[in-house]
Amino acid sequence: MTSKEQYMHDHFFNPLDEPKPMGVDLLGNALIEHDEVYQTAEGVFLISELSKPQKEMAKAMKLRKVEL
Secondary structure (H helix, E strand, O other): OOHHHHHHHHHOOOHHHOOOEEEEOOOOOEEEOOOEEEEOOOOEEEHHHOOHHHHHHHHHOOOEEEEO
């Protein structure tokens, strides 16, 4: 890669490098590719947006943790 190509890559937006949107979870949080979620029969919950008690409840309910 030339220095000009490297500069363009480092300083300008490239839509191909951005994560792919995957919709929303059951609480309305935006999901993107490679997010970790708890899987339920009705849909998914984004783990990073859950509070500590919600995460503990998900573990107690034995929800599966998956990556989009």
